[in-house]
Amino acid sequence: MFVIIVGGGNTGSYLAKLLLDAGHIVKVVEERPLVLEKMEGEIPPESILVGDGSSPKVLEDAGVLKANVLAAVTGSDETNLVVTSLARFEFNVPRVIARLNNPKNAWLFTPEMGVDVALNQADILARLVAEEMSLGDMMTLLKLRKGEYSLIEEKVHPLSLSANKNLRDLKIPEECVLVAIIRKNKLFIPHGDTVLLPADEILALVHASELRQLAILLGPKEPTLRKPEK
Numbered sequence: 001m002f003v004i005i006v007g008g009g010n011t012g013s014y015l016a017k018l019l020l021d022a023g024h025i026v027k028v029v030e031e032r033p034l035v036l037e038k039m040e041g042e043i044p045p046e047s048i049l050v051g052d053g054s055s056p057k058v059l060e061d062a063g064v065l066k067a068n069v070l071a072a073v074t075g076s077d078e079t080n081l082v083v084t085s086l087a088r089f090e091f092n093v094p095r096v097i098a099r100l101n102n103p104k105n106a107w108l109f110t111p112e113m114g115v116d117v118a119l120n121q122a123d124i125l126a127r128l129v130a131e132e133m134s135l136g137d138m139m140t141l142l143k144l145r146k147g148e149y150s151l152i153e154e155k156v157h158p159l160s161l162s163a164n165k166n167l168r169d170l171k172i173p174e175e176c177v178l179v180a181i182i183r184k185n186k187l188f189i190p191h192g193d194t195v196l197l198p199a200d201e202i203l204a205l206v207h208a209s210e211l212r213q214l215a216i217l218l219g220p221k222e223p224t225l226r227k228p229e230k
Helices: 010-021 032-040 056-062 075-091 103-108 120-136 207-216
Strands: 002-006 025-030 048-050 069-072 095-100 118-120 138-142 150-156 174-183 187-188 201-207
Touching: 002 010, 002 075, 010 025, 025 032, 025 056, 032 048, 048 056, 056 075, 069 075, 075 095, 075 103, 095 103, 103 118, 150 207, 174 207, 201 207
Parallel strands: 002 025, 002 069, 025 048, 069 095, 095 118
Antiparallel strands: 138 150, 150 201, 174 187, 174 201
């Protein structure tokens, strides 16, 4: 996959390294001298293009006509919107992602403005905090399909409805799949005759609408608020 990243700051550089390590082709567009200096040694020179990512000519030089994905992750919402609009409407990039710095600008980061996915960092953090407060010890590991599904980790509470019972005897939410169980530091795939033991760590893929039902199934009858650490 060929990915163009506009913005070589901390977010852009980290994203580039992740994608390069995964074997993808990456081009980072950046023009700030200090940021370019910091990128040296972290990202291969052939993956860096010096220039203004909001310039159509620079995007063309970066290979935008062949890009599968473009991510605009600068610290300026205005710049990110200009870049995503060019990518979608001028160059027809299949997938366009934008970083949203100011939550008040969220109404602008829409498909109509060329943005497929808006990474609203403040909103993501707020939602994660809210989930941690409302779902006891359940931890969200990954969001899929724009937050519609979550990969979560939850321990089986000793007083839960599921403790010491076979999976086939449990009323697992319809839109939920138990992916794996970690028991005594060993991971295995569960089956219908698997007995859930207290302290088992459950990895599950679950729809947002079923999170509370799963928390009730694995938690102490009713999920409780996690007390803040002193």
